[in-house]
Amino acid sequence: MAFGKYTVAALTLLASPVMAAGTDDLKDSEILAIYAQVNSFDIETAFLAISKDCAASTTELARHLSTDHLWVRRTVLDLAVENGLTYTLPAARIEAQITHDATMARLSELECDRFDGAFLEHDVAFHEAAIDAVRTVLLPAADNPALKSHFQDILPAFEHHLAMAKAVKAGGSVSDVANGGTE
Numbered sequence: 001m002a003f004g005k006y007t008v009a010a011l012t013l014l015a016s017p018v019m020a021a022g023t024d025d026l027k028d029s030e031i032l033a034i035y036a037q038v039n040s041f042d043i044e045t046a047f048l049a050i051s052k053d054c055a056a057s058t059t060e061l062a063r064h065l066s067t068d069h070l071w072v073r074r075t076v077l078d079l080a081v082e083n084g085l086t087y088t089l090p091a092a093r094i095e096a097q098i099t100h101d102a103t104m105a106r107l108s109e110l111e112c113d114r115f116d117g118a119f120l121e122h123d124v125a126f127h128e129a130a131i132d133a134v135r136t137v138l139l140p141a142a143d144n145p146a147l148k149s150h151f152q153d154i155l156p157a158f159e160h161h162l163a164m165a166k167a168v169k170a171g172g173s174v175s176d177v178a179n180g181g182t183e
């Protein structure tokens with residue numbers, strides 16, 4: 001699969017050395033660990049938004065995101081245990097961790113007058129990248145049927161998160177988007 005077809009956002013999410021190695025080379029154990037890592041990133045930024053307690057619409061969105069991604073992370077852990085799969089984080093994923101830590105540090109320092117906009121901009125880009133990564137990298141590379149099914153089933157929920165984040169970013173609320181999430 002060609003490296004060049006991926007978006008900048010997807011590259012930010014999935015460190016380029018992993019992509020450059022070719023998606024077919026990703027083992028299920030690596031896919032699971034990458035997926036857990038990415039879910040954890042969104043859980044952390046959502047908890048940060050909840051703790052900031054700025055605009056009510058942003059806090060409400062963050063509660064949805066944290067609840068859903070905790071559920072996804074646990075569900076996939078159960079799937080892994082049931083299927084005898086392990087987690088192996090590729091060494092190259094330290095780049096994604098460094099990027100995420102910088103994002104957390106940057107967002108943490110913002111007061112409410114700037115936090116909401118920065119968080120929402122980050123979260124829209126994050127979900128666009130996550131959806132792209134699941135659809136074009138993780139799903140095609142997964143071998144285990146249960147894992148493949150999970151990715152197919154979860155994409156509408158991720159699309160729902162993206163729609164909610166866009167709605168809040170545009171000045172609306174999560175209730176402006178029809179329910180299609182995991183809740």
Ligand SMILES: [Fe+2]
Nearest residue numbers: 065127158161
């Ligand atoms: Fe999400």
